[in-house]
Amino acid sequence: MGQSSSSSSKYCPPPGASLPPPTVATIENLPLDIFPDGSSFLTQYQGESWYPTTTFAIQASIGGTTVFKHASYRTGNGIQVPSGDVSALFEKQTRIASITKAFTVLAVLLSKGLIGWHDSITKYVPQLDKAGYENVTIAALAGQTSGLGRYGYTADISVTPGSNPEDLGLPILNETLPDCDPYPGSRICTPQEELAMYNTFKYFPPSPNSVPLYSNTAYNLLGIALSNVYHKPYSMVMDELIFKPNGMTHSGFATPNDTANAILPATKEDKWFSPPFGNYDPSGGIWSTPDDLFLWTKNLLDNKLLPPAETRAWLQPASSLPSLHQLVGAPWEIFRPTDLNIKSTRPIDVITKSGGIAGYASYSIIVPEYNIAIAITAAGNDAGPAMQALLPATVKPLIAYADQEARKQVQEKYVGTYSSSHTRSSFIVALDDGPGLALKTFTVNGVDVLKVMAKAQNIKSANPTARLYPSDKDSSGKDGKERWNILWDREITGDGGFAQMQCGSWNWGEVVRYLGVPLDTVTFHVGERGNVASVELPGWRTSLVKSE
Template sequence: MGDPKYCLPPGFSLPRPIAVQPLTSLAKLETTLRSCPWHNKTTIAIKASVGGGPIFQHAHRASDEGVANLYDTKIRIASVTKIFTVLAVLLSRTEIGWEDSIKKFVPGLNEAAYADVTIGALAGQTSGLGRFGYTGDLALIPGFSPAQLGLPNIAHKLPGCDVFPGGEVCSKPQILDMFNDPAYLPTSPNSGPLYSNIAYNLLGMALEHVYSKPYEQIIQEKIFEPIGMHDSSFETPNASDGILPQADDRWFAGPFGNFNPSGGIWSTPSDMLLFLEALQSHKLLSAAQTRKWLQPSSLLPSLHQLIGAPWEIFRPTDINVAVRRPIDLYTKAGGVAGYSSYAVLVPEYNIALTIHAAGNDARRAVQDMLPLIVKPLIVHADEQVRSQASANYAGTYRSKKDNRSISLVVDEGPGLLVQLAIMNGVAIIPALAKVQGLDPSNASARLFPTDPDSERSEKEHWSLLLDRVKEGAARGFAEQECASWNWGDPARYAGQPLDKVVFHMRGGKAIGIELVGWRTAIMDRVET
C-alpha cells in the first residue's frame, strides 16, 4: 500500500533522472556486503547505473580465484538468458507473432495438444508445460535409490540425453518425442503461471525455424553485435577470462546444448550493464515496444509479485522514498549450481543493475544482495529526482500583462503541488473541484508527467490531477476510492482537455507553462 494521503495516477511521480551523483552511502553499502556470511567465499560483481551514468559498483574475488578484472570476466548468467530469447522473438515480430501457436514453427508437435500454446504463453510462463522435461529426472541421476522416497522400481528407461547441462544432447527427433509424450504434454494453457525451462527451448526452436540458422547465431547477430557485447557467448570460457569451478566444486560449467535458449549465456558484468542500458535507451526496440514488453502478463497470490515475459516483477512498498508507494522492479533471476545472477530494471528511476555471483553459496548471495543494493539505490535516485524537479520545474509562472499565474513546488507529496493557479482572475483549482463534484473549500491539485514520449523534449506534456483523498479517509473495498487511472481527461472545453499542461523547456529547464484548455501560455518563470 502507498501513502494513504495520495492516489497517484499511473506512470511516474516525477520525471526520471537525467544524471545522478554517485551514491554517497557507497562505503556503507560495501561494508554491509562485506559483513554478509557468504562474502569471503563467493566471487561477486555488481554494476549499477542511473540514466546510463555509473552510480555503484562492487567486486570481490574469492580467495581461490585468479582473474584480474571481475567486471570484464565471464560468469554464467543462467536463466537471465531468457531475456535475450524473448527479445530475439520481439525483434522477429514480422516472422513470429505473439499470438501465433508454437506448432506453426515446430513441425511435428502434437496438433491438438499444442494448438493453444502461443508464443506469448511460452514467454510468459503460462504454456502449461512442466519445468525440465528429461533434465533432472530422478530416474537418471546416478546412485539415486527409488526406495528413499518410497517409489516403486520402474523398468521403463528414459533416453539418456539432455539429462543435465553438459551431458549428451538430445537429437531433434528425441526432442519431439519428449514434447509429444503424454507425460510432458502441456495442460490448460493460459491458466496460472508455472516456471518452465523447456518452454524457452521451444522458443529457441521457433527462432531457428524462421531464420534457418542456430539459435546461438541469431542471438549473436540480433543482440550481441548491435549492442557491442563482445565478451558474451554460449561457449564455456577458459580460466583466464571466466570464473570456473575448482577441482572439488560441483558447478554446471559445461555447454547447455538444447537448453541454451533457457540459460546458456556467459556474460560479463560490463556487458550485462551495457545490455540493460541498451533496453533503457531503446537501441533495439522502440519506446512504445519497450513499454509494452515491460508489462505484467500474469497475477500471483502475492500482492508484491507479478509475472511478465520473462520478467519477475517485484512491487515492494517498504522502500524509504519520500512518498511511500509500490516501486516496480522488472527483474530476471538466473541460477544453476555454482552460478547465480540478477538483471534488474527500475523504469521510474532509470536504474539498471546487474548482479553476478559464483560459488557454492551463489544463489543465497544473489537473493540477499537484491534488496541490500536496490533499496539504497532507489532512495538515492528518489532524492535526486526530487531535487532535479525542484530546480527544473518549480517556481511561479506569472503573466506580466494580466491576472494569470501558477505556482508550483516540490513538497512532501508526489508530483508538483499546485500552490496557486489563477486564470483570468479565477482560482481554477477550487473551480475545477466544483465542476467535478468535489469539495472546493479544501481543493488541491498536483501535476504529473503522464506522457513519457514528450520527456526531455522542447514541450513536455503533464497532467493536472485533483487530490481526492482526505486526511484519514478510508479507501474503500480493494481501494475503490483510489481508482486514479479513471480520473484523467475529466473535462474539456471546446475540444481541449482541462487537465493537460505543457512545459516549454530549454536546456532541460522549464521556461514557461501552457494550460491547454485555457488557451494560455505563460512564458515568465521565477524559480523557487
C-alpha cells in the same frame, strides 16, 4: 488513503512516474551516506556465511551515467585475477543462467515479421502434436503461462545420478527414459528425441493461459521456433540478432575452459553447472561478462534494443502472483517494494530477470521511474544466498539516492509562481512530501480553476487540491517542451474501501476537454540552460511566465 499534506500515503497518484528521473554527473561511487563505497561494502558483508566463497560484481547507472561499480573476488573459486586488479573481473565470463530467457524473448520480438506474438507454437514447430499444443501461443511461452512443466527429462530422478526412487517410497517400474538431457554435461537429446518428449502425453501442457508456472522447456520451444524460421542454429540467431548489434563481444554459448578469462569451479568437488546446456541453451545457456550484461541492461532501459513503445509493451506484467508485491512478465520478475526510503511512499516497479543455478547467480534490473540500470553477477558455492542479499542491498539505497536527487532537481527547475498580470492568471507549484508536484493556486482570467474543475468532476471539497505528474514520455523534452497532467485529489475514507477501490486514479484523467484539448494537461517550456521559463495551459490557450 484520503488526501493529506502530512501523510503522502493518503494520496492516489496515477500510474507512472511521480517525478522526472534525475540526471547525474559522472562520479565513481555514490557518497558513503547514500550508497556504500568499496571498502564499506566489503565490511558490511564480511561476516556473512556466503562472503568467503563468493565472487561478485555490481554495476549501476542512473540515466546512462555509471554511479557505482564494485567487485569482490575469491581465488578459491578458480578465478585468476592479478593482485589488486579487481577491475579485471568485469571482463571475465560467468554463466548468467535464466537471464538467457530475456534474450530469447527479445530475439522473438526482433523477429516480428517472422514470428507472430499471438500465433500458436505449432505454426513454427509443426512437428508438435496439434491437439496438445494448438492453444499454446508464443506469448504464453514467453510469459510463463503455457502450462509446460519446468523440465523435460532433465532432473527426472529415474535418470539423475545419485537419485533413488525408493528413498521417496516410489515403486520400481519397468520403464525407462531416453539416456539424454538428464543433467547438464550428459548426452544431449537429438532433435527427434527432444520433439518426441514434447509429444509424449505426460509432458503435454494442461490448461494453457491459466496461471504462471516457471518453465524452462517453454523457452526451449521458442529457441526451436527461432532456429526453424531462420534456418540456422539458435546460437547463431542470437549472435546475429543480439550479441553483435549490441557490442556484446564476450557473450555466447560456448563453455569456457580457461580460468584466466572466466569464473569456473576450482575443483571437481564444486558442483557448478558449467558444462554445455545443449537443448537448454534458450532457457539458460548464455555465458557473458559483467560488462556485457550491464551494457545489455542499459541498452534495454535506453530503448536501444527495441523502439520505446515496443520496449514499454515488453516490460508490462502479464500475470499476477499471490504476493501483492510481485508480478510476472515475459519473462520478467517484477517486484513492487513499498519499504523504500523515499519521500512519497508508494510501490515502485523494479523490473528484473534473475538467473540461478549451482555455482552462478545473476540479476539484470531496471527501474524505469528513476532511469536506473543494474547488473549483478555472483559465482561460488553460495552464489544464491549471496544474490539474495546483494539485490536489496543494491536496489534500495540506489532508489533512495535517485529519489532524493529527483526531488532536489525538481525543486530547482519547476517550483515557483507562474503568472500573467494582464489576464489575472496565476499558477503556483510547490514540492511537499506527497507524490508529484503540489498545485497550490490555479486561476485563469480571475477564475479559480481548482474549485471549478473539482466541481465539474463531482469532487465535494470546500478547498480542493490537485497535483501535477509528468506524462507523455515520447515527446517529453522535445523542442524544449515537457507535458504534465493535473490530477485533482479526492476524499478517500479509511484505507480506501474494499480492495482500495476508492483509489481509482487511473480512471480520473482527461474528464473534460474544450474544443478537443484536455483541460488537465499543462506544458512546461524549458530554456537552453535547462530552466523552466513558462507554463502553457493549452485548454485556456494561454501561457504564464515564471517569476525569477
